[in-house]
Amino acid sequence: MIQPRSELVTGRAETGRRRGRGRIRPVWFVAALAVVMLAGVAFTGWWFSQGRYTKVPDLVNKPVTVARQVAQQAGFEVRVGEARFDDKVPKDIVLDTDPGAGAEVVKGSVLTLIPSAGPQLITVPIVEKLSLTDARAKIADAGLTPGRVSKSASDTIPRDQVIRTNPPVGKRVKKGSTVNFVVSAGLLMPDVTQMMRDQAEKFLREKGFNVQIDETTDDAPPGTVIAQDPPGGAEVVAGATVHLTASRGPDQGFHWPWEVNPADPGQSPPAxxxxxxxxxxxxxxxxxxxxxxxxxxxxxxxxxxxxxxxxxxxxxxxxxxxxxxxx
The missing domain is CATH 3.30.10.20 (Trypsin Inhibitor V; Chain A)
Known part of the structure; x- marks a missing residue:
């Protein structure tokens, strides 16, 4: 049977529309897929260029406890490294980090904190009774600086040996600190001039000296030591002989200011x-x-x-x- 022309035309149009719709669907699918792929590429690029990385914060000069907390909050795994001595930075303050501040690292990386151990302390070594030369060498070997030398009399420490140090032996001080020395001048003669002879003689004999006393006329009150040989401060040895000169008083006719002058019987005696x-x-x-x-x-x-x-x-x-x- 022969179809009318109108029906034939209508059928062909319908078939064309179906074929057109079939061609449009793959185009939109490909476009959408391309968008997704571009987004994925962009995200991947961002992730590998920025998203996976973070900068190390500046934690220097912060207390270790505070620095640890800040680093952990930033996503780091925190470790505390071996402390280093530092003369200026107090103990338990961050000296440095590894990696250093500002470095870009993968999130979750290990961040090592290097704390200060404070200044290095050294114990002043025992140098008492050593010669000054040996004491200086021992102080220098310990990482300290030999300083000034002063002398002091001693009847127990031989001459030119160290009596004590300042700071004292056993004290912990900063590395490089100065240590001063007090060195024995040996036995020095005490100065007993102007003492009463009995006091001076007793004192000197207790110190081990032999004492010889002469008397002479002098305006000083009777019994006052007016001279000695060896003089005060002289270097002597134990058992040395000391010659003292004591006053026997002034000549007759001398009157002390507070005495009544016999020639003036009306004078009132002073108090x-x-x-x-x-x-x-x-x-x-x-x-x-x-x-x-x-x-x-x-x-x-x-x-x-x-x-x-x-x-x-x-x-x-x-x-x-x-x-x-x-x-």
Whole structure:
């Protein structure tokens, strides 16, 4: 049967539309797939260029506990490395990091904190009773700096040997610190001039010296040591002989200012008071006691103790007299 022309045309149009729709679908699918692929490539590029990486924060000069917390919050695995000595940065403060601040690393990387151990401390070695040359060498070998030298009398440490150091032996100090020396000057003759002869003789004999005493006329009060040989401060040996010269008083006719002059019987005798005997008391207490009694006080170092070993004058003296104390 022959189809009418109108139906034939209609059928052909319908078939064309179906074929057109079939061609459009693959085009949109390919376009969408391309978009997805481009996005994937872009994300992959971003991930490998930036997304996987992070910068190491600047943690230098922060306490280790704080630096650890900051690094962990930034996604790092944190380790604490071996501490290093540093003269300026206190202990447990971050000196450096590995990797260093600003480095780009993969997220989750290990970040090592290098803390400060503070300044390196060295114990002052034992150098007492060594010669100055050996003591200097030992101090230098320990990483310290030999410093100034002063001398002090000693009847127990031989001359030119170290008595003590400053800082003292056993003290922990910074590496490179200066250590000063006190070296024995050996036995030095004590200066006992102006002491009463009995006090001076007793003191010197207790120190092991042989004492010889001569007397001479002098304006100094009777019994006062006016000279000695060897003089005070001279280097001597144990058992040395000391010659003392003591005053036997002035010639006849001499009158002390506070004595009544027989040629002037109308003269009123001046007021005198007893001088407190402060021997063997603490020097500070002795000075206060004499001043409270109305006397002036002068102190002289003899053996370097805090106790009075000599006093002159004693007895009765006018108020305001200067009393000398040896300690």
């Amino acid at each position: 005198v008071v007893n001088v407190p005997d402060v021997r063997f008391k603490a020097i500070k207490d002795a000075v206060n006691e004499l001043k409270a009694a109305g006397f002036n006080v002068k102190t002289r170092r003899l053996v370097g103790t805090d106790r009075v070993v000599g006093e002159n004058p004693l007895g009765q003296q006018p108020p305001g007299t200067t009393i000398t104390l040896w300690h």
